[in-house]
Every structure is written in structure tokens, then in C-alpha cells.
Amino acid sequence: MSVEALTYAALGARLAVSPEAARSLAKRRRLPRSLSDDGKALVSVDLAEIRHTPRPPRGRQAGxxxxxxxxxxxxxxxxxxLEARAVDDRADFERERERADRLTVELLQATAETMAAKEVxxxxxxxxxxxxAGGSVDSRGQATRRLGHLAASIVEADRKACR
Structure with a gap:
């Protein structure tokens, strides 16, 4: 049992794994670590105790x-x-929006005409x-004038309705 102090790169080379995999292995096994004079981490490891078999690379095969x-x-x-359907749906949406706008204008016009008709x-x-209430014709002929105004109003309302 010989304990060696190796860097992660050296440990990785001995185990045929990457330095990152060697560092991960040292952490998992809680191997003692220390710093070398040049600031690199050294791992104290007995390679006879470590029975590490590297996993095969995860490269994808053609199959x-x-x-x-x-x-x-x-x-x-x-x-x-789905993109083609979205284009069709957008066209339908635009057609329906234009239709709704036309119907809104028609509704507003019909409402205005209805209000005018109610006033008349x-x-x-x-x-x-x-x-x-006036009853009979008085000396000034007010009933006749009122009747003339009424007839004129009816004719005017009829003309507006025919437009």
C-alpha cells in the first residue's frame, strides 16, 4: 500500500479519465487533499485501493x-x-373583425334613425x-293651420323614411 500525492491531472492520467472526473472521484471518496508549493491541489491516494473502471464515452451511435x-x-x-393554420386563422379573424366593424356602423346608424323617428x-x-283638444274651428282658423302643420310633418317624415 503506497500512498501517492497526485494532482488531479496526474490522477486522471493514471485512471484514464479526465482531470474533472478525477477531481469528482476524489471528492466522492473524500480523499485527503493538500496544496503543493506551486498552488495546485494534491490528492493523497492509494491506487491499489481504488478499483475505478472508467465508463465508456457517451457518444451517440448512428443507430x-x-x-x-x-x-x-x-x-x-x-x-x-401549424403555421399555415395560423395564417388561415388570422385571415378569418381579419374578415370577422371587418364584418363586426361594418355591423357596428350599421347599428349606430339604425339607432340614430330610430331616435329621430321617435322624436318625430x-x-x-x-x-x-x-x-x-281644440275641438271645433275657431275664428282664426288655428285648427286648420295645425292640421296643415300635421300633414306637412307627416309628408316630411314619410320622405325621410323613403330615403
Whole structure:
């Protein structure tokens, strides 16, 4: 049992692993460490006690890549399909927004026309009520004038409605 003081690089070379793997091994095994004169860490290790077998490299083999390549191609095709659908959906959205804007304008116009028609109806109802309340024709012919105004208002309202 000979204990040697090795740097991580030297330990890695002896065990056929990288210096980072040697450092990790020293930490896991809680091997005693000290500093050398040049500031490098030295690990006290008995190589006879360490039965370290390095793991094989994790490089991917050609057989393992094929399923991933197929999956990548399937995902690319899905992305293209979804982008095309997004373009179609955006066009539908724009059409519906324009349609909603047109309907809003039409609704506002119809509301304004309805309010104007209600005002004319109220005025005509007031004139009809005044004619009914007036009764017979007086000396000045006010009933005749009111009736003329009523007829003119009806004709005017009819003309507006026909436009």
C-alpha cells in the first residue's frame, strides 16, 4: 500500500479519465487533499485501493440517431402545418373583425334613425292631441293651420323614411 500525492491531472492520467472526473472521484471518496508549493491541489491516494473502471464515452451511435431524426422531421412538418393554420386563422379573424366593424356602423346608424323617428312620432302625437283638444274651428282658423302643420310633418317624415 503506497500512498501517492497526485494532482488531479496526474490522477486522471493514471485512471484514464479526465482531470474533472478525477477531481469528482476524489471528492466522492473524500480523499485527503493538500496544496503543493506551486498552488495546485494534491490528492493523497492509494491506487491499489481504488478499483475505478472508467465508463465508456457517451457518444451517440448512428443507430440511435435515426429515431431522433425521424422525430425532428415529424415536428418540422407539424410546425409547417401549424403555421399555415395560423395564417388561415388570422385571415378569418381579419374578415370577422371587418364584418363586426361594418355591423357596428350599421347599428349606430339604425339607432340614430330610430331616435329621430321617435322624436318625430312624439311631436306628431302632440299635434294630434292638440287638434283633438281644440275641438271645433275657431275664428282664426288655428285648427286648420295645425292640421296643415300635421300633414306637412307627416309628408316630411314619410320622405325621410323613403330615403
Amino acid at each position: 440511435n440517431i435515426a429515431p431522433f431524426a425521424a422525430k425532428i422531421e415529424a415536428l418540422k412538418a407539424e410546425i409547417v402545418r 312620432t312624439a311631436r306628431l302625437e302632440d299635434e294630434v292631441a292638440a287638434l283633438r
